[in-house]
Amino acid sequence: MTSSTPRRDTLRFITCGSxxxxxxxxxxxxLHDAGAVPDDQVAALRDAEGRLDFSLLVDGLLAEREQGITIDVAYRYFSTPRRQFIVADTPGHEQYTRNMATGASTADAAVVLVDARKGVLTQTRRHSHIVSLLGVRHVVLAVTKMDMVAWSQDAFDAIAADYLAFAEAAGLPAPTVIPVSGVTGDNLVRRGEAAEWYAGPTLLEVLEGLPPIAETARPFRMAVQGVNRPNLDFRGYTGRINSGVVRVGDAVAVSPSGVRSHVERIVVMGGDLPQARAGQSVTLTFTDEIDVSRGDVLAAADAPLEAADQFEATLIWMAEAEMVSGRVYDLKIGARTVPAQITDIRHRVNVNTQEKLAARSLALNDIGVCHLSLGQDVAFEPYEVERELGAFILIDRLTRATVGAGMIRFALRRAHNIHRQAIKVDRNQRAALKGQKAAVVWLTGLSGSGKSTIANLVEERLTAEGRHAYLIDGDNLRHGLSRDLGFTEADRVENIRRAAEVARMMADAGLIVLVSLISPFRAERQMVRDMMPDDEFLEVFVDAPLAVAEARDVKGLYAKARRGEIANFTGVSSPYEPPAEPDLHLRTNQMSPDEAAEAVIARLRAARRLTASPPFEQPPLT
Known part of the structure; x- marks a missing residue:
């Protein structure tokens, strides 16, 4: 390309629908009609009867060809004299909605397809709603397979009216509607003759005419991807500029810390630049020695970024297992990953009617508005302002699978009004007064495994030694702090969260805290571990085979569960996930309660929780 040739901008668009x-x-x-397919590749598209099957250009997976559906997102590149294009063919099957959302997350435009024979379907509406949520700026409705309805204007008009009414209710940009046929190519690149009643543009003309996206019109933003330290004389911060322009000498602010400095150098491969703009990958150095880490965001000092740890967000749930309020997930926003909990589901969206429905959970492909609480502040912008700084994914902490994708709407007001109070007396000072070190001993196992019996014995013996201990028992907790909770999965998660918060505060006071809870799910036990300092948490698996625990059945709970009188009972109608690597494994069908209690105390000594001598000896308990 010569210097006199104008630079063509790139448009990213997706195709979506049912x-x-x-x-x-x-x-x-x-692609074929735009001249983007080589002749030798065209020859490979012919079927046994010599007809061209254009879908083979993008259906690359063997499973896609066998089933005749799109599964993965297929990206293709082509250009015309007016513009360059990146097109993503996204799957229409409901099972692969998550893949469609992935393709839409970076798109500037969406071509929504509707089969002229079927009209607007639920999946059409779901995909269109996701297009709206993800802030896709331009929408084209392509009514396909018009050749199979004899290019009926009535059929076209009915579909256009139905979709335009839905689009207005869903907040979509006003779509351009085009009748097309992928088989004949009518109204894709060339104007078709079969539909004499249509006088509008072809699909390619619409795509070529969409206005370019001006990322440089917004303030400077760059998420830090890494710290570049090749030697002691150089420290730079690398990343791709999200928006705006940065120049040598510009004042910048680091979020979420708020630290400020000035740009000293803008380094790229081959040398330094006086300035850089949106889309460029650069390394910045500063005039001051400041603390910047991967995941921080650099912003223009006169337009700094907000930081918060509580948000309202729109969430697309992408996992087979339902979302559980209160469960801790990893939230990844930009290059930063932090723990996060969904604290409240404001509503779920009916994609057909746009109705806001009450919900306690979200299932696969559900779309809802939720409140999230994060483990630490993150820099952000609302998604409608800046996609990359307002979008996040939720990751299951055990499987590492992506379970949700979200768009930040705004920070909750309480995130700005509540601040941590600095306290001068720390946990180590409190524990030293008691002649011990704080610990949380979390006993988990089936009902009837012996948790409470062992925990009682451990507390009794620690108290006899003059130690300061406290037992939090699951049954007692439900008579007070958790009396408002039931036994659904979400209620159990909340019950464990409350117990963990109490245990954390008691450990902060220097106590040895014994917690006896079934706590059946690994994710919640990991949540508790993550809340405590590394050396203070001990997970004790009180292991009794189900048959042994059921034979004990001191409280008669298993019998009620077998009769169907208790729902969601662990071991009968609800699963128990045993610890993979507990700190202590007690097989209570092979040892006495006294032996188990001594093993717990020995483990506390091995963990150096009981190294100091107690300040006094407690008289024997009667």
Missing amino acids: VDDGKSTLIGRL
Whole structure:
């Protein structure tokens, strides 16, 4: 390209809609008619009867060809004299909605396809709603397979009216509606003759005419991807500029810390630049020695970023297992990953009617508005302002699978009004007064495994030694602090969270805290571990086979559960996930309660929780 040739901007767009609406065929035909397919590749598209199957250009997976559906997101690149394009063919099947959301997250435009024979379907609406949520700026409705309804204007008008009414209610940009056929190519690149009643533009003309996205019009933002320290004389911060322009000498602010400095150098491969703009990857150095880490965000000092730890966000749930309020997930926003809990579901959206529905959980492909609480402040912008700084994913902490994708709407007001109070007396001073070190001993196991018996014995013996201990028992907790909770999965998670918060505060006071709770899910036990200092938490698996625990059945609970009188009973109608690597494994069908209690105390000594001599000896308990 010569210097006199104007630079062509790039448009990223997706095709989406319901399954079998002809997305792959449309893209294949568009690429072919735009001259983006080499002759030798065209020859490979012919079927046994010599006809061209344009869908083969994008249906690359063997499973896609066998089933005749799109599963993965297929990206293709082509250009015309007016513009360069990156097109993502996204799957229409409901099972792969998460893949569609991935493709839409970086798109500037969406081509929503509707089969002329079927009209607007639920998946059409779901995909369109996601397009709206993800802030896609331009929408084109392509009514496909018009050749199969004899290019009926009535059929086209009915679909256009139905979709335009939905689009207005869903807050979509006003769509351009085009009748097309992927098989014949009518109204894709060339104007079709079959629909004499249509006088609008072709699909390619619409895509070429969409206005470019001006990322440089917004303030400077750059998420720090890494710290570049090749030697003692150089420290730079690398990343891709999200928006705006940065120049040598500019004042910048670091979020969430708020520290400020000035840009000293803008370093790229091959040398330094006087300035850089959105889309460029650079390394910045500063005039001052400041603390900047991966995941921080650099911003123009006169337009600093907000930071908070509580948000309202729109969430698309992407996991087979339902979302559970209170469960701790990892939230990844930009290059920063922090623990996060969904504290409240404001509503779930009915994608057909846009109705806001009450919900206690979200299932696969559900879309809801939720409140989230994070473990620490993160820098952000509302998604509608800046996609990359307002989008996040939720990750299951055990499987590492992505379970949700979200868009930040705003920070909750309480996130700004509540501040931690600095306290001068710390946990080590409190523990030293008691001649011990704080610990949380978390006893988990089936009902009837012996947890409470062992915990009682441990507390009794520690007290006899003059130690300061306290037992939090699950049954007692539900008579007070958790009396408002039931036994659904979400209620159990909340019950464990409350017990953990109490245990954490008691440990902060220097106590040895014994917690006896079934706590059946690994995710919640990991949540508790993460809340405590590394050396203060001991997970004790009180292990009794189900048959042994049920035979004991001191409280008669198993019998009630077997009769169907107790729902969600662990071991019968609800699962128990045993610890993979407990700090102590007690097999209570092979040892006495006294032996188990001594093993717990020995483990506390090994963990150096009982190294100091107690300040006094407690008289024997009667």
